[in-house]
Amino acid sequence: MLSAESGFPISIRETSDEAAQTAHEWQYADARSEHVPGWNWPEQVRRFRCRPRRVDAAFYAHDQRGIYLWGLILGRISTSRVVASIHFMARDPGQLRGAAFVGVASRYLQILAAAARCPIYAINQPNPALVEY
DSSP states (O other): OOOHHSSSEEEEEEEOOOHHHHHHHHHOOOOOOOOOOOSHHHHHHHHTTTTSSSSEEEEEETTTEEEEEEEEEEEEEEETSSSEEEEEEEOTTOOHHHHHHHOOOOOOOOHHHHHTTSEEEEEESSHHHHHHH
């Protein structure tokens, strides 16, 4: 569904240790955005794996060059299954499909929330500059 809506092939998997390390090594020096995530992806992935109801997804985009890690999200589903939320989100700053990632990730959360019967889905404590963007 997400591939059809975005117009290019996407695959989604649980975040592996390798994907977390790759994201941790992304270089933001030449990125168009001034926002640099201030967290350690491998550490956050290990921490979230302890949660029974977590939102954990690695998004891979497919193109003529192959399949590459596009972005990661981590979050949780509340104990009462009222809220599904994203707490950590980042995309590879070197990829051209940058702005589309937030839309695809939030659509994924919307679908996940509906499947878990959560009436509310949200991005938790978003960076104000990114909300305006």
